[in-house]
Each structure stands twice: as C-alpha cells, then as structure tokens.
Amino acid sequence: MKRTLVILLRNPLSAFGVLLVATVVLSALLADVIVPFPEHRGAVVDFANFNQPPSAQHPMGTDLVGRDLFSRIVYAYRISLLLGVVVLAIAVPIGVTVGLVAGYLGGRVEYVLMRLTDVFLSIPPLVLAMSIMGVLEPTLINGMLAVTAMWWPWYARLVYNLTRAEREEGYVLAAEVLGAGRVWVMFREILPNCVPSIVTKMTLDLGFVILIASSLSFLGLGVQPPTPDLGSMVADGATYLPDSWWLTVFPGLAILLAVFGFNLVGDALREILGADQ
Amino acid sequence: MTTLHGSLRAALFCATALGVTAPLAASAESVLRLDEVPVGQLDPGKASDYADSILMFNAYDTLVLPVQGGPGMAPHLARAWEADGDSWIFHLRDDVTFHSGNPMTAHDVVFSLERMQALGQGLSYLFGVVDSAEAIDDHTVRFNLSEANSPFVSALVRLPIIDRALVMENLADGDDEMGDWGEAFLAANAAGTGAYTVSAHNPQEETMFLRNEDYFLGVPDAAPDRVRLRYGLEAATVRTLIATNEHDISSQWLPPEVLRAIGNAGGQFLTETSAGAFYVKMNTTKAPLDDVNCRRALSAAFDYGAIMQIIAIDEGVAQGTPSTGAIPVGMLGANDPDAILERDMDAARAHLAECAHDPADFTLEIAWTAEVPVQERFSLMMQSNFAELGFNTEIRRVPWAVFTDLATSAETAPHISQIFANAVTGDPDTLLYGQFHSSAAGTWQSPEHLADDEVDRLLDEARRAEAEDERAALYAQLNDRLMEIAPTIFAFDRVSVFGASNRVAAPALSDPDAAFGLDGMGFSFRLMDMTD
Numbered sequence: 063m064k065r066t067l068v069i070l071l072r073n074p075l076s077a078f079g080v081l082l083v084a085t086v087v088l089s090a091l092l093a094d095v096i097v098p099f100p101e102h103r104g105a106v107v108d109f110a111n112f113n114q115p116p117s118a119q120h121p122m123g124t125d126l127v128g129r130d131l132f133s134r135i136v137y138a139y140r141i142s143l144l145l146g147v148v149v150l151a152i153a154v155p156i157g158v159t160v161g162l163v164a165g166y167l168g169g170r171v172e173y174v175l176m177r178l179t180d181v182f183l184s185i186p187p188l189v190l191a192m193s194i195m196g197v198l199e200p201t202l203i204n205g206m207l208a209v210t211a212m213w214w215p216w217y218a219r220l221v222y223n224l225t226r227a228e229r230e231e232g233y234v235l236a237a238e239v240l241g242a243g244r245v246w247v248m249f250r251e252i253l254p255n256c257v258p259s260i261v262t263k264m265t266l267d268l269g270f271v272i273l274i275a276s277s278l279s280f281l282g283l284g285v286q287p288p289t290p291d292l293g294s295m296v297a298d299g300a301t302y303l304p305d306s307w308w309l310t311v312f313p314g315l316a317i318l319l320a321v322f323g324f325n326l327v328g329d330a331l332r333e334i335l336g337a338d339q
Numbered sequence: 340m341t342t343l344h345g346s347l348r349a350a351l352f353c354a355t356a357l358g359v360t361a362p363l364a365a366s367a368e369s370v371l372r373l374d375e376v377p378v379g380q381l382d383p384g385k386a387s388d389y390a391d392s393i394l395m396f397n398a399y400d401t402l403v404l405p406v407q408g409g410p411g412m413a414p415h416l417a418r419a420w421e422a423d424g425d426s427w428i429f430h431l432r433d434d435v436t437f438h439s440g441n442p443m444t445a446h447d448v449v450f451s452l453e454r455m456q457a458l459g460q461g462l463s464y465l466f467g468v469v470d471s472a473e474a475i476d477d478h479t480v481r482f483n484l485s486e487a488n489s490p491f492v493s494a495l496v497r498l499p500i501i502d503r504a505l506v507m508e509n510l511a512d513g514d515d516e517m518g519d520w521g522e523a524f525l526a527a528n529a530a531g532t533g534a535y536t537v538s539a540h541n542p543q544e545e546t547m548f549l550r551n552e553d554y555f556l557g558v559p560d561a562a563p564d565r566v567r568l569r570y571g572l573e574a575a576t577v578r579t580l581i582a583t584n585e586h587d588i589s590s591q592w593l594p595p596e597v598l599r600a601i602g603n604a605g606g607q608f609l610t611e612t613s614a615g616a617f618y619v620k621m622n623t624t625k626a627p628l629d630d631v632n633c634r635r636a637l638s639a640a641f642d643y644g645a646i647m648q649i650i651a652i653d654e655g656v657a658q659g660t661p662s663t664g665a666i667p668v669g670m671l672g673a674n675d676p677d678a679i680l681e682r683d684m685d686a687a688r689a690h691l692a693e694c695a696h697d698p699a700d701f702t703l704e705i706a707w708t709a710e711v712p713v714q715e716r717f718s719l720m721m722q723s724n725f726a727e728l729g730f731n732t733e734i735r736r737v738p739w740a741v742f743t744d745l746a747t748s749a750e751t752a753p754h755i756s757q758i759f760a761n762a763v764t765g766d767p768d769t770l771l772y773g774q775f776h777s778s779a780a781g782t783w784q785s786p787e788h789l790a791d792d793e794v795d796r797l798l799d800e801a802r803r804a805e806a807e808d809e810r811a812a813l814y815a816q817l818n819d820r821l822m823e824i825a826p827t828i829f830a831f832d833r834v835s836v837f838g839a840s841n842r843v844a845a846p847a848l849s850d851p852d853a854a855f856g857l858d859g860m861g862f863s864f865r866l867m868d869m870t871d
Contacts, residue, residue: 282709
C-alpha cells in the first residue's frame with residue numbers, strides 16, 4: 063500500500079492525478095469549512111446579486127438567483143462523490159458475486175448468469191439509466207439505483223473472466239483436494255487474487271459514475287433543484303451562453319477535473335498492480 | 340458581406356426546397372427568419388398555441404380582424420355584419436380567392452365552422468355556442484347561436500377559412516361521412532387565402548412561406564418574399580445567430596438575460612401586449628388556503644416589485660407590466676393603470692390575524708412548471724416572502740403534462756401553482772370564464788377550484804350583455820370581487836418580448852397604435868418591412 067503510493071507519486075502524471083483526487087475529496091469532506099456561503103447549497107435567493115461574473119467575493123460568479131457558484135460546486139462534489147461511492151458499494155459486491163459463482167461453478171448456472179449479464183451489457187448504459195429514471199421519480203436515491211443497474215454487469219464480466227483463469231490454478235485444486243467448500247474456495251482463495259483488478263477498475267469507474275450521473279441530471283433526470291448538481295448546473299447555464307459563461311464553464315471544469323483525476327490514478331494503479339502480479 | 344452571404348444561403352435553401360435550379364436569380368429576394376417552440380400545427384381545426392397562431396394568421400384569413408391600436412373588430416374577409424336576434428349575419432367580400440385559385444364563398448365559411456366543431460380540438464370550444472351555420476347566398480352567411488353571446492364576433496379571429504373544394508378533393512378515409520375531414524391533407528398543406536403560401540412544412544423542424552402575389556389586399560413590396568420559421572432552436576443558438584445576422588426574430592420564451600444579451604449585441608426588442616397575465620393560483624379547497632384571510636395575507640405579502648425586477652430586460656423593456664388587479668390593463672373592466680398593486684406586510688399581518696389557521700401547522704407546496712425556468716426564481720422569491728408570515732413552503736418542479744393532470748382534482752392540485760394565460764380572442768370572456776367560473780374548475784387554468792356564486796353570476800351576465808359599457812361595468816364588478824376573495828395572486832400583466840435583428844421593422848410589434856392586442860397577430864408577415 064505504502065509502496066504503491068510512493069510509485070504513484072514518483073510519476074508526474076499520476077502524482078497530478080493524486081493531487082486532483084485529493085482536492086476533490088478533501089473539498090467535498092470539508093465543504094462546510096471552506097465555502098464562503100454554506101447556506102447557498104439550498105433554496106436561497108439574493109436577487110440583488112444574481113448572474114454576477116466572477117469577482118473577489120464570488121470567485122466563480124453567482125447563479126441566476128444570486129447564489130455563489132463556488133459554494134454550490136463544492137457541495138455538488140460532495141453529492142457526486144457520495145453517489146459514486148454508494149453506487150460502487152452496491153454494484154461491486156453484486157457483480158463480483160455473480161462473476162465468481164458463474165466462473166467457478168460453470169454449467170447451467172454460468173449459462174443463466176452470464177446471459178443475464180449480456181442482456182444488461184447489450185443496452186447502452188445511458189439509455190438503460192434513462193429508461194429507469196423515466197419510470198421512477200427523479201430523486202438522489204433513484205438516481206443511484208439507475209446507475210447501479212447499469213454498473214454491476216461490468217464487474218460480473220471482469221470477475222468471471224478472472225475466475226475462469228484462476229479456477230485451473232494449482233492452489234485452487236490444492237484447496238479443493240484438502241476438502242474446502244465451494245464458498246470458501248470462491249471467496250477466500252480466488253477472490254483475493256482478483257482484488258487488484260477490481261480496485262483498479264473501481265478507481266477508474268468513480269470518475270465515470272460522476273460523469274454518468276451528471277449526464278442524467280443534464281437531461282433533467284437526476285438530482286432535483288435546489289440540491290446542487292454539476293450536470294444540472296451545466297444544463298441550466300447552457301441557455302445563457304456565451305454571455306454568462308461562468309454558469310457553464312466552472313461546473314463543466316469541475317466535472318472534467320474529477321473525471322480526469324480518477325482516470326489518471328486508475329491508469330497508474332493498473333500499471334503498478336499489474337506489474338505486481 | 341455577412342448579410343449577402345446569409346441571404347444567398349437562405350435563397351439557395353429555398354431554391355433547393357422548391358427544386359429551382361437557378362439560385363442566383365433568387366438572391367435579390369428578401370428572407371425573414373424566425374423561430375418558435377415545436378410543434379407547428381398547420382391544421383386550422385387543431386391550432387391553439389403561439390406557433391400555430393403565426394401559421395394561421397399568415398396562411399389563412401378570418402372574417403374579422405382586431406382593430407389595430409384600439410378595441411373592437413374590423414372587416415376582413417367579411418365586409419359587414421349584423422345581429423339578427425340570437426343570430427349573426429356576415430356579408431363576405433366577393434374578390435377573394437384561395438391559394439388554389441378557387442373563389443372564397445359562404446360555403447367555405449360554413450365548411451370551416453362545421454369542420455372545427457366536428458374535430459372538437461384546438462380552439463373549437465370557442466364555437467360551442469353556435470348551433471349551425473348556413474349559406475344564405477354565395478356571399479352571405481348566417482350563424483345561428485343557441486343564446487345571445489357577445490364574445491362571438493371576436494371569437495371569429497380564431498376561425499381560419501378553409502378552401503372547401505380543395506379539401507374535398509383530398510379527403511382520406513375516416514369514420515365520418517366526411518372521411519377524415521381532410522386531416523391528413525391539412526396537417527401538411529395550407530388551404531387558405533392568406534398573404535403567404537406554405538411551400539414546405541415539417542411540424543418539428545420548420546415551415547417555409549412564400550409571398551402570395553394574388554393576395555386580395557396586396558402584399559407590400561417591403562414585406563419579406565420568403566419566410567423561414569424554425570422550431571426548437573436552443574436559446575444560445577438564437578442569441579448567436581441574431582448577433583451574426585443569420586436570424587431575425589427570436590421566440591418570446593427566452594429568459595430575460597438572453598434577451599438582454601441580444602439587445603447588448605446591437606439587436607432590437609419587439610413587444611406584443613396580448614391581453615394576458617401571469618397568475619399565481621391558490622387551491623381554495625385546501626387548508627390553510629380555504630380561508631379567504633390566509634389567501635389575502637399571501638396576496639399582500641407577495642413582492643410585486645421584486646418580480647418586476649426579475650422580468651426586467653432593459654430600460655423600458657420587461658416581460659410584463661405592473662398588475663392593477665384581476666383584469667389586465669387595457670381590457671374591459673380593468674382598473675386605473677396607475678393603481679398598481681404593491682407589497683404591504685402590515686396588511687398581510689392583519690389578514691393573517693383573522694385567518695382561522697395557524698401558518699406554523701402547514702407546509703405550502705409551491706409548484707413551478709419545469710418548462711419555464713424563470714418560474715423557479717418566482718418560487719424562490721415567494722418562499723422568502725411567505726416565510727416572513729411564518730409559512731413553511733416546499734418548492735416542487737412539475738412538468739407541464741403532470742401539472743395539467745394534478746389540477747383536475749381539488750385533492751391533488753398544489754397549494755400554489757403558476758401559469759401564464761391570455762385571452763385567445765382578445766375578449767375578456769376568454770381570459771376569465773375558463774379561470775374563475777365554477778363550471779370550468781379543475782383545468783390547468785383553474786387549479787383554484789373556485790366556487791363563488793357572485794363570480795359565476797357576473798361572468799354569465801357579462802357574456803350575455805350586449806352593450807359595451809354594460810359589459811365593462813360587469814367586468815369591473817368582477818374585478819373587485821376577485822380581489823376581495825383572492826383566489827389568485829395577480830402578479831403582473833404579461834408582455835411578450837422578442838429579440839430581433841435590425842434587418843426587420845414590425846410596426847404591429849413596436850408601435851402601440853398598430854398593435855392588434857391578440858396573441859400572434861403581430862406576426863402578420865405582410866405588415867413587416869425588410870430593410871436591406
């Protein structure tokens with residue numbers, strides 16, 4: 063772990079990634095302390111100061127009802143990250159279990175589970191999430207559900223392939239000969255050997271979950287106002303381009319930084335952990 | 340150079356649309372380019388909204404037209420008319436031909452009315468009072484009404500006259516003896532007498548118009564030769580296109596900031612005052628709003644000044660004018676234009692003291708229409724206004740289709756909702772009856788579910804009264820009554836504002852003496868001048 067971090071920081075590109083991720087995560091955690099106008103995350107109006115360009119008081123300008131954009135972006139990070147963590151916390155265990163069971167047991171179980179996975183994978187992710195959100199009411203919880211539904215199959219396929227390769231390894235056969243149960247073999251023997259790949263993918267995905275959630279709210283299907291959300295900020299501001307550029311550019315940059323950061327770190331992890339194997 | 344390039348390209352586009360092979364020959368023609376929200380409904384039996392009105396007022400004509408810059412109706416396809424008991428007799432011009440070349444006769448008028456009633460869509464409810472229409476001779480038509488009805492003549496501005504012979508040639512199969520009443524044909528083709536013919540129509544994308552050289556009133560040389568009406572352009576696109584002289588007139592649905600940007604980039608503002616207003620509706624059946632004093636408290640606490648700030652665009656230009664009461668200024672029964680409503684917190688607290696409910700016991704739901712983003716700002720403003728009286732509020736974004744459904748029942752209609760409404764014929768009856776008569780409760784116009792005998796009586800009597808001053812007196816009483824029982828916060832009188840390039844002059848949208856006072860009529864292309 064410590065060694066991984068050292069390698070990460072030695073490469074300038076991945077060090078930059080770590081810096082970005084740290085900024086995003088820390089600002090989300092410390093939002094209440096660092097933002098100038100914490101109350102602006104809710105339904106506050108200040109019509110005397112609406113739609114102001116960036117200034118010393120409002121470093122990223124104000125939105126159409128006079129709320130400080132910087133404050134709202136920081137709070138939006140908190141919600142985006144929360145959404146990303148929750149989605150992965152649900153999607154990864156489901157996907158991993160499905161992949162392990164299908165890959166290890168094989169036969170009819172494999173056939174049923176993997177065809178089900180294929181069905182989900184065959185629908186473009188955003189279309190799937192949009193159709194789920196179209197039926198459900200657009201709330202934060204439902205947004206998480208929709209994104210989770212499109213995410214677990216990728217883990218199922220990844221772990222399935224890894225399990226298929228590990229299944230024939232000597233240590234697995236040895237455990238079986240010693241009389242270990244199926245559950246033990248799957249979760250105590252095979253799973254630990256898949257962890258590096260899963261962790262790498264999770265790091266990469268955190269950025270993509272934020273991007274997909276923003277796309278959903280850009281389309282009006284995600285988190286609802288007055289809750290701050292990067293995607294809906296971009297969508298609302300787009301109407302006022304190019305004059306009120308700050309309404310779109312800063313939330314857009316915020317999405318870019320988060321996705322870029324997690325990607326750089328994920329890429330570096332892939333190389334480091336892959337080399338370990 | 341940019342303009343030459345622009346018009347050349349537009350000309351090329353038109354030439355392609357028509358299959359003309361000599362685009363250069365068309366380069367001297369003037370082209371007007373504008374946009375609206377989709378869809379553009381070209382069928383006169385189904386047309387209802389603003390985009391549809393633009394189509395109707397250019398491709399078709401009506402028996403009467405609103406008088407420019409004043410009240411009342413002027414002759415158009417009809418030369419003259421007179422009441423005959425409960426009937427109306429109209430004498431038609433004999434020099435009008437349809438785009439097809441067929442002469443316009445009384446039989447076409449009868450057909451247009453019967454088709455409107457048979458389809459029963461769009462604005463057909465305006466003609467529910469007509470029992471039958473008959474052609475007395477080729478140029479005289481009689482409408483038999485079931486009862487005396489003063490608003491009837493003004494309703495005729497919403498009855499486009501259709502080319503009967505052309506539609507009969509193009510009937511498709513249907514359940515009726517009239518087949519499909521030409522629905523399939525009229526959805527894509529215009530069959531009118533209007534100053535412009537429709538050369539191409541796609542209801543989701545665009546409609547192309549060509550000047551009608553045989554128009555019975557003539558089309559002035561300065562009017563555009565071709566018009567391109569596009570649907571569903573993004574606000575940012577429109578704003579940029581106008582700045583680069585590639586677009587001429589925006590829709591009215593742009594937010595104030597974008598309109599201001601168009602003005603700052605050298606454009607002009609066109610306006611239309613169309614006998615309508617912005618209304619904040621209160622569900623009069625739900626506690627605490629079932630108590631008139633609570634409603635009056637909210638009406639007094641509403642910040643009429645701040646909302647004018649939100650809708651201000653530029654000096655002297657705003658998407659509304661201050662409200663004076665329940666009836667917009669300029670309409671029968673309106674209050675003095677100087678007696679504008681103002682916020683009065685003392686009065687609000689006094690009313691609240693008389694209200695039987697304690698505001699702390701309730702959370703008021705404020706709904707705003709998802710398609711009209713500026714309403715979110717209005718909601719946030721009301722939230723802080725009403726909080727000063729101790730009311731908790733919850734803001735809810737509701738898509739229009741969901742709202743129209745919620746409004747139907749008194750249980751589901753939100754405590755507070757927001758609509759724009761206008762008199763579709765210019766007559767106050769079409770603005771007020773649908774909103775406040777108890778028989779019309781439970782539509783998107785009437786989520787108050789108001790049931791007040793006095794209001795009903797005044798609305799019915801004003802509909803039957805014939806003399807103008809008698810109607811004015813009845814509507815003035817209605818105005819007072821509505822202010823007293825406060826089912827609605829009368830927030831501001833509506834003005835439609837359009838951003839425009841300087842290539843076009845539109846007196847009907849800029850000079851009050853030339854204005855029609857009817858939604859969409861200012862977009863009669865024949866009255867516009869192209870200045871290059």
